[in-house]
Structure formats: C-alpha cells, structure tokens
Amino acid sequence: MNTVFADPPFNLGKRYGQRTNDAKAEAEYIQWCKQWLDQCVRVLAPGGSLFVYNLPKWNIILGAYLMQAAGMEFRHSIAIEMKSSLPIPGRLYPAHYSLLYFSKGKPKTFRKIRTPIELCRHCSGEIRDYGGHRHAMNPLGVNLKDVWTDIPPVRHWKFKSQSRKANALSTKILDRVIEMSTVPGDLVLDPFGGSGTTFAVCEQRDRRWIGIEIDYTAQIIERLRSGDVKHHRNEDVVEEASWPLAAE
Numbered sequence: 001m002n003t004v005f006a007d008p009p010f011n012l013g014k015r016y017g018q019r020t021n022d023a024k025a026e027a028e029y030i031q032w033c034k035q036w037l038d039q040c041v042r043v044l045a046p047g048g049s050l051f052v053y054n055l056p057k058w059n060i061i062l063g064a065y066l067m068q069a070a071g072m073e074f075r076h077s078i079a080i081e082m083k084s085s086l087p088i089p090g091r092l093y094p095a096h097y098s099l100l101y102f103s104k105g106k107p108k109t110f111r112k113i114r115t116p117i118e119l120c121r122h123c124s125g126e127i128r129d130y131g132g133h134r135h136a137m138n139p140l141g142v143n144l145k146d147v148w149t150d151i152p153p154v155r156h157w158k159f160k161s162q163s164r165k166a167n168a169l170s171t172k173i174l175d176r177v178i179e180m181s182t183v184p185g186d187l188v189l190d191p192f193g194g195s196g197t198t199f200a201v202c203e204q205r206d207r208r209w210i211g212i213e214i215d216y217t218a219q220i221i222e223r224l225r226s227g228d229v230k231h232h233r234n235e236d237v238v239e240e241a242s243w244p245l246a247a248e
C-alpha cells in the first residue's frame with residue numbers, strides 16, 4: 001500500500017450503521033484506534049504515507065502513538081477549518097479538524113502542491129501583499145500550507161441526505177492527500193469507506209484502491225456506479241518536478 005487514509009468514527013455518539021458503536025468508553029476507543037492503526041502501518045510499503053483524520057483530542061494521542069510506539073515518521077499536523085460548528089460552553093469555539101500525516105520511513109513520494117493566490121470574495125483583489133515579494137512569486141500559486149481554510153462543506157448530496165447520515169468528506173481533501181503522496185497507478189487503502197469519497201477520487205485520478213467499510217458497502221457500490229459524486233472545484237496544481245525524492 002502506498003497511502004492509507006483513515007477517517008474513523010470520532011466517538012461522538014453519532015448513529016452510523018448497526019455494526020458501529022460510536023459511544024465507546026474513551027480508553028476503549030483509543031485501544032480500538034491503536035489496533036487498526038497497527039494494521040495500517042503493517043500493510044504500508046516502506047516510504048508509504050498514512051493520513052488520520054479525527055478530532056484534535058484523539059489525534060494528539062494517536063499521533064504520539066504512531067511516533068513513539070509504531071515507529072512512524074511525523075510529517076505534518078494539518079488543521080482543516082470546520083465551516084459549521086456549535087459553540088461549546090466553557091471552551092474555545094471549535095473551528096478545526098486534525099489531519100495527521102506520517103510516513104513509514106523516508107517518504108517515497110511527496111509532490112508539491114500549489115494553491116491559487118487568495119482573492120477577496122467581494123472585490124476579487126488579492127488578500128495578502130506577500131511582504132513586497134509578489135512579483136517574484138510562482139505564477140502557479142503558493143505552496144500548500146498546513147492550515148486548510150478552503151475546504152467546502154458537503155451539502156445536499158442525494159447520497160448523503162437519503163441513504164445514510166454519516167459524514168462524507170469533501171473530495172478536495174482527498175484530492176490533496178492523493179496527489180501529494182501518490183502517483184498514478186499507486187495503491188491507496190481507506191479502511192473506513194463511508195460514502196466512498198476516497199474511492200471516487202482514486203478512480204478519477206487513476207490510482208488503484210482497496211476499501212473497507214463495515215455497514216455501507218452496497219451504498220458505496222451504488223454511488224460509484226451511478227456517478228453520484230459531486231467533485232468539489234479544485235484549482236490546485238501539482239508541481240511535477242517535485243518528485244521523486246530520491247535526489248534529496
């Protein structure tokens with residue numbers, strides 16, 4: 001496996017299918033996560049990448065485990081802005097999810113992604129002045145940061161509203177994960193398939209994939225067959241010269 005992307009239930013007491021208990025005791029949830037993480041690390045090829053999407057509360061613990069016990073190499077902790085969340089009494093307003101990015105040893109593939117220069121929604125002017133160095137910037141855009149504020153919410157998908165309640169991620173997250181860490185023909189595993197977003201993006205981008213899903217496999221197959229996948233607009237550019245990393 002060249003890349004594993006895991007978006008497990010967050011243990012928030014959500015209703016998934018009949019086989020998922022999303023209200024485990026905290027210690028039991030962490031133990032369960034460590035078990036499937038071990039298997040993800042096991043099946044990764046040397047130099048492969050592992051991405052874990054979760055609440056910061058859980059990813060702090062899981063990231064430490066991956067580094068200290070599972071021998072994985074830390075690459076990034078990516079903050080993905082939540083577009084809608086509710087205030088929690090006595091806490092800061094939660095505004096991001098965590099996407100951990102590890103590699104199994106030195107990464108085999110890391111492709112540099114550039115994103116368009118940010119424009120104001122109202123006047124279309126550029127938001128930042130880049131410290132007076134705007135003229136020297138790469139016309140393809142700026143280097144992808146580890147804070148992603150441009151991920152659109154997933155709404156009104158026929159699949160999401162009618163067939164299941166579980167969260168479907170934006171295809172833009174998977175576009176980035178897959179383009180950054182794999183090349184066409186590589187193999188991607190998603191052990192928590194959900195609505196099949198990872199698989200749809202792999203199909204679109206010529207990656208091979210293996211999926212695991214405990215409850216919704218029929219819906220995933222139907223979604224992929226019917227093409228009911230709304231790919232979010234994505235203006236990222238992959239800098240082809242940025243891989244392979246062997247020369248580094």
Ligand SMILES: C[S@@+](CC[C@H](N)C(=O)[O-])C[C@H]1O[C@@H](n2cnc3c(N)ncnc32)[C@H](O)[C@@H]1O
Pocket residue numbers: 007008009010016017019020166167168169170191192193194195196197198212213214215216
């Ligand atoms: C947060 S959702 C994943 C959403 C997915 N990333 C998407 O974009 O559609 C988590 C999924 O994990 C599945 N799941 C829960 N426990 C599982 C297990 N032990 N093995 C496989 N899948 C499981 C649930 O049924 C649910 O569909």
